[in-house]
Amino acid sequence: xxxxxxxxxxxxxxMGQEVTMRCQPILGHNTVFWYRQTMMxxxxxxAYFRNRAPLDDSGMxxxxxxxxMPDATLATLKIQPSEPRDSAVYFxxxxxxxxxQFFGPGTRLTVL
Amino acid sequence: RKEVEQxxxxxxxxxxxxxxxxxxxxxxxxxxxxxxxxxxRKEPKLxxxxxxxxxxxxxxxxxxxxxxxxxSLLIRDSKLSDSATYLCVVTPNTGTASKLTFGTxxxxxxxx
Numbered sequence: 574x575x576x577x578x579x580x581x582x583x584x585x586x587x588m589g590q591e592v593t594m595r596c597q598p599i600l601g602h603n604t605v606f607w608y609r610q611t612m613m614x615x616x617x618x619x620a621y622f623r624n625r626a627p628l629d630d631s632g633m634x635x636x637x638x639x640x641x642m643p644d645a646t647l648a649t650l651k652i653q654p655s656e657p658r659d660s661a662v663y664f665x666x667x668x669x670x671x672x673x674q675f676f677g678p679g680t681r682l683t684v685l
Numbered sequence: 686r687k688e689v690e691q692x693x694x695x696x697x698x699x700x701x702x703x704x705x706x707x708x709x710x711x712x713x714x715x716x717x718x719x720x721x722x723x724x725x726r727k728e729p730k731l732x733x734x735x736x737x738x739x740x741x742x743x744x745x746x747x748x749x750x751x752x753x754x755x756x757s758l759l760i761r762d763s764k765l766s767d768s769a770t771y772l773c774v775v776t777p778n779t780g781t782a783s784k785l786t787f788g789t790x791x792x793x794x795x796x797x
Contacts (some may be wrong), residue, residue, distance in 0.1 A: 606784070615789030616729070616772070629784065664728055671717045671776045674785060676728035 575599045577677035579665050585683045591653040594680045596665030597646055605648045606674060607633075607640055608664040616664070622648065623670070655684045686711050689788040691773050697794045702763050706791045708773030709755045718749055718756050719774040723790065729772055732758075763795045 578597045586592055598605045606621040620630035620640040630640060637656070642648045652659055660683050666674040691708045698704045710718075718735035733740065735747040735756050746759040756775075760767055773788035 608787075616787040618784060618786070621784055671785075673719070673731045673734075676730065678728055 575675075577665055577667050577675050579663075579677035579680050581680055582678060583681045583683075585685065586655055587685050588656055589654040590684075591651065592655050592659075592682060592684075594650045594663055594665075594682075596648040596650075596677055598648060598665070598667030599675055600646070602667035602669065602675070604668055604670060604674075605642060606666040606668075607648070607650050608666065608676075609661045610664060610679075611661045619650070619663075652682075655682075657684045660684050687788075688712060688786045689773055689775055691788040691791045693789060693791060695792040695794050697796060698763055700763055700765060700795055700797055702795075703759065703761045704763055704793060705757055705759045706771055706773075706793075707755050707757050708788055708791075709753075710773075710775045710786075711754070712775070712777050713751075713754060714777050715754075715775040717776040718747075719785070720745075720747055720756075720758050721772040721774055721787070723770045723772055725769075729787075732771070760793075763793075765795050765797070768793055768795045 580595050607619040608616050610616045619633045622642045625642040639651045662679045662681050664679045666676045668674040689710050720732040721729040722732040723729040735749050739748040744761045748757045770790040770792045772790045774785050776785050
C-alpha cells in the first residue's frame with residue numbers, strides 16, 4: 574500500500590535552531606505539496622512542486638523557510654532560524670494536478 | 686473574504702441522525718471540489734469528490750451549487766465512527782499549476 578512518509582514525526586527544538594523536515598512522496602506522483610496546520614489558521618499551503626520544479630512558494634515566509642526537491646523521492650522543508658510561532662503540524666502531500674492528494678502523517682513541530 | 690468558508694461547529698448529533706454541512710467558495714472559476722475527512726491528530730484523507738450532478742457514496746451525499754457557490758455534504762444514519770473534522774476543498778482550475786484550497790473544517794461529534 575503506497576504511502577507518503579515523513580520524518581521526523583515529532584520535533585521539539587529551541588528558538589533559533591535549524592529544523593529540517595523530510596518527505597518521501599508516493600512513487601509516480603508528479604506534484605508534491607507542503608502544508609502547515611494550526612488550530613487558528615487551519616491547513617495552509619506553504620509550497621508545491623511539479624516534476625520537482627517549485628511552482629508556488631508564496632505561502633512560505635521567505636526569510637526563514639526553504640523548500641527543495643533534490644530528487645523525485647525526497648522533498649525537504651527547512652526552517653532557519655526557527656521561532657515559537659512556527660510550532661504547528663507540517664504535512665507533506667503528493668498527487669496529480671486537481672486530483673486527490675495523499676497526505677503523510679505529518680511532523681509535529683514545537684519550538685520553545 | 687476567505688476563499689473557502691465553513692462553519693467550524695462542532696455539530697453534536699446522536700447516532701442515527703442525519704447531518705448536513707455546507708461550504709461556500711469565493712472563486713467562481715473553481716472547477717474541482719472535494720470533501721476530506723481528518724481524524725484527531727491524523728492526516729486529512731479524501732472522503733469523496735463532488736461532481737456537478739451530485740454524487741452518493743453509501744451514507745454520504747455530496748452536492749454542488751455553482752449558482753450560489755457552495756457545496757454540501759449530507760451524512761445519513763450517523764455512526765460514532767463518523768466523528769471527525771470534515772474539510773471542504775476547492776481548486777480554481779484544471780490547469781497544470783492548479784492547487785487545492787482547504788477550508789478550516791467542520792467538526793462533527795456523533796454521540797450515543
